[in-house]
Amino acid sequence: xxxxxxxxxxxxxxxxxxxxxxxxxxxxxxxxxxxxxxxxxxxxxxxxxxxxxxxxxxxxxxxxxxxxxxxxxxxxxxxxxxxxxxxxxxxxxxxxxxxxxxxxxxxxxxxxxxxxxxxxxxxxxxxxxxxxxxxxxxxxxxxxxxxxxxxxxxxxxxxxxxxxxxxxxxxxxxxxxxxxxxxxxxxxxxxxxxxxxxxxxxxxxxxxxxxxxxxxxxxxxxxxxxxxxxxxxxxxxxxxxxxxxxxxxxxxxxxxxxxxxxxxxxxxxxxxxxxxxxxxxxxxxxxxxxxxxxxxxxxxxxxxxxxxxxxxxxxxxxxxxxxxxxxxxxxxxxxxxxxxxxxxxxxxxxxxxxxxxxxxxxxxxxxxxxxxx
Amino acid sequence: xxxxxxxxxxxxxxxxxxxxxxxxxxxxxxxxxxxxxxxxxxxxxxxxxxxxxxxxxxxxxxxxxxxxxxxxxxxxxxxxxxxxxxxxxxxxxxxxxxxxxxxxxxxxxxxxxxxxxxxxxxxxxxxxxxxxxxxxxxxxxxxxxxxxxxxxxxxxxxxxxxxxxxxxxxxxxxxxxxxxxxxxxxxxxxxxxxxxxxxxxxxxxxxxxxxxxxxxxxxxxxxxxxxxxxxxxxxxxxxxxxxxxxxxxxxxxxxxxxxxxxxxxxxxxxxxxxxxxxxxxxxxxxxxxxxxxxxxxxxxxxxxxxxxxx
Numbered sequence: 001x002x003x004x005x006x007x008x009x010x011x012x013x014x015x016x017x018x019x020x021x022x023x024x025x026x027x028x029x030x031x032x033x034x035x036x037x038x039x040x041x042x043x044x045x046x047x048x049x050x051x052x053x054x055x056x057x058x059x060x061x062x063x064x065x066x067x068x069x070x071x072x073x074x075x076x077x078x079x080x081x082x083x084x085x086x087x088x089x090x091x092x093x094x095x096x097x098x099x100x101x102x103x104x105x106x107x108x109x110x111x112x113x114x115x116x117x118x119x120x121x122x123x124x125x126x127x128x129x130x131x132x133x134x135x136x137x138x139x140x141x142x143x144x145x146x147x148x149x150x151x152x153x154x155x156x157x158x159x160x161x162x163x164x165x166x167x168x169x170x171x172x173x174x175x176x177x178x179x180x181x182x183x184x185x186x187x188x189x190x191x192x193x194x195x196x197x198x199x200x201x202x203x204x205x206x207x208x209x210x211x212x213x214x215x216x217x218x219x220x221x222x223x224x225x226x227x228x229x230x231x232x233x234x235x236x237x238x239x240x241x242x243x244x245x246x247x248x249x250x251x252x253x254x255x256x257x258x259x260x261x262x263x264x265x266x267x268x269x270x271x272x273x274x275x276x277x278x279x280x281x282x283x284x285x286x287x288x289x290x291x292x293x294x295x296x297x298x299x300x301x302x303x304x305x306x307x308x309x310x311x312x313x314x315x316x317x318x319x320x321x322x323x324x325x326x327x328x329x330x331x332x333x334x335x336x337x338x339x340x341x342x343x344x345x346x347x348x349x350x351x352x353x354x355x356x357x358x359x360x361x362x363x364x365x366x367x368x369x370x371x372x373x
Numbered sequence: 374x375x376x377x378x379x380x381x382x383x384x385x386x387x388x389x390x391x392x393x394x395x396x397x398x399x400x401x402x403x404x405x406x407x408x409x410x411x412x413x414x415x416x417x418x419x420x421x422x423x424x425x426x427x428x429x430x431x432x433x434x435x436x437x438x439x440x441x442x443x444x445x446x447x448x449x450x451x452x453x454x455x456x457x458x459x460x461x462x463x464x465x466x467x468x469x470x471x472x473x474x475x476x477x478x479x480x481x482x483x484x485x486x487x488x489x490x491x492x493x494x495x496x497x498x499x500x501x502x503x504x505x506x507x508x509x510x511x512x513x514x515x516x517x518x519x520x521x522x523x524x525x526x527x528x529x530x531x532x533x534x535x536x537x538x539x540x541x542x543x544x545x546x547x548x549x550x551x552x553x554x555x556x557x558x559x560x561x562x563x564x565x566x567x568x569x570x571x572x573x574x575x576x577x578x579x580x581x582x583x584x585x586x587x588x589x590x591x592x593x594x595x596x597x598x599x600x601x602x603x604x605x606x607x608x609x610x611x612x613x614x615x616x617x618x619x620x621x622x623x624x625x626x627x628x629x630x631x632x633x634x635x636x637x638x639x640x641x642x643x644x645x646x647x648x649x650x651x652x653x654x655x656x657x658x659x660x661x662x663x664x665x666x667x668x669x670x671x672x673x674x675x676x677x678x679x680x681x682x683x
Contacts (some may be wrong), residue, residue, distance in 0.1 A: 040484075153413075153415065154607060157605075157607075161654040162655065292472065337476065337484070338480030343473075345459055348463075348469045350463075
């Protein structure tokens with residue numbers, strides 16, 4: 001007799017053992033990377049204990065370090081959320097850098113152009129403009145993939161280069177600070193943005209701005225979107241099993257393009273908060289490599305919007321700590337960039353074990369259910 | 374405007390185009406081997422960077438350019454081994470592995486540069502060698518036959534790679550492993566060994582590509598010297614349909630546009646140069662959109678192989 005579905009399966013309770021295991025691997029990866037870092041520090045004739053003490057103390061030890069870590073975690077989280085959404089639809093967004101740039105460019109232009117608007121209107125409108133610009137930068141590779149099958153990894157890399165050149169030429173042309181032109185310094189940066197568009201500071205005398213809160217709220221929204229809405233469900237279905245999704249009538253390419261568009265929008269927002277939250281103008285090097293390190297943060301947070309929160313904070317503080325370490329023990333902060341790469345390699349390298357474990361658990365669960373039936 | 378298209382300028386553009394194609398050729402042909410065996414290595418840019426650094430560092434300290442080249446090859450091999458370990462043995466997601474490798478190479482080359490060299494220095498790199506007879510042909514000789522040895526090497530690699538791919542058992546094995554690993558495995562071909570070999574070969578060639586930048590074309594090293602050229606090389610593999618000749622066509626197209634915009638800047642043609650800088654990338658996207666042909670893609674590309682899985 002065919003089994004009858006009498007009731008929908010209950011949502012399983014939170015499996016703390018599983019969550020613990022999933023957090024364990026990344027933690028081990030960081031630990032291993034730090035160990036390799038210690039060896040490198042010894043080779044560089046620096047005391048690894050002093051270096052790591054300077055790093056941790058500098059990033060977490062006082063209000064200044066802590067707030068700086070949060071400031072750096074904010075764009076990482078925003079980029080990371082986009083990466084998570086894209087990854088759930090099994091598209092890889094390498095275009096974070098370019099999307100950050102166009103988001104920053106658009107928000108700079110927008111807030112300078114509509115500088116007479118009041119803050120309550122200008123701030124959300126500026127953020128929206130940056131989101132849309134980033135989304136367009138994600139949509140182009142998305143639609144190219146959906147319609148023509150262009151590999152998104154390559155097209156997003158090209159879009160990065162185009163975005164960078166666009167910013168370079170605009171900062172040396174129409175967007176250049178009129179003051180820099182007047183006093184003939186010709187610094188490649190924009191004019192200072194009107195004060196009402198600056199994001200309010202959360203802690204006085206620090207750089208910590210309300211963009212951090214916005215990012216947190218968006219992380220929760222991204223979770224709700226992916227797990228509690230139909231579109232989010234389809235995005236995940238596409239990523240989990242494109243063939244089954246196709247049979248179920250989901251238009252796989254469209255949802256992948258949508259995921260890339262959203263990813264671009266989130267990265268664009270990261271560009272916005274850097275401009276209106278931190279620098280209050282557009283500068284060269286606005287991305288600080290967040291487009292790539294955001295991938296690390298997303299991956300590290302198990303590709304889950306909520307997991308991305310602690311992961312971004314961890315990497316934000318690593319970046320701040322790297323600067324402090326550079327000053328304290330004269331070791332280039334590039335050491336930490338190297339360690340970021342090693343962390344990624346360890347995390348993806350160890351995924352084999354988590355996959356095997358997952359497969360084992362599925363078969364065990366199936367057996368126990370059969371036994372119970 | 375008329376002097377832009379004068380003969381010396383046209384010769385200059387074409388000569389630069391041949392030169393500039395060099396790193397793309399090495400890196401993209403290496404990547405073609407890796408991809409034909411089924412592994413996408415996105416870390417090419419990172420390998421190029423450590424290769425460029427190693428070659429420059431060794432050449433700077435020993436004065437021997439060939440030792441520098443050798444160092445780049447060894448370092449490229451090591452990076453290739455690392456990529457194989459993660460993507461073949463540990464079966465990790467290849468796209469992310471490659472990004473990790475890129476971040477690692479970018480960080481490591483910057484770190485070592487700051488610690489061991491410090492400031493941007495230049496060296497005397499490989500000098501142009503005028504080929505006898507051929508080099509004396511007017512115009513053609515100037516464009517094609519007055520380059521340094523690594524440039525000639527890159528163009529010799531094209532027929533060589535074609536021969537290995539199409540006419541040798543190894544080439545057949547690489548292709549079979551990329552098309553149908555399970556079938557290759559059942560015939561006694563070690564899928565993992567062939568993939569290790571291909572990815573490592575790609576690593577060595579990416580190392581050479583980096584060295585060609587730092588000790589033959591630019592003759593200096595600075596942080597992020599490649600500025601994403603490794604990613605373009607990966608794009609060229611798709612563009613060229615995994616065929617050495619197609620890759621060469623793509624590399625030349627790309628380098629010609631690039632040389633053109635460089636000369637525009639040199640000549641001070643102001644307004645179009647902003648757009649011209651973006652041109653190579655726009656062109657690559659357009660080319661990818663036009664040339665995509667999924668049928669030609671190695672069937673097992675981006676798929677780790679596990680026995681017993683079909």
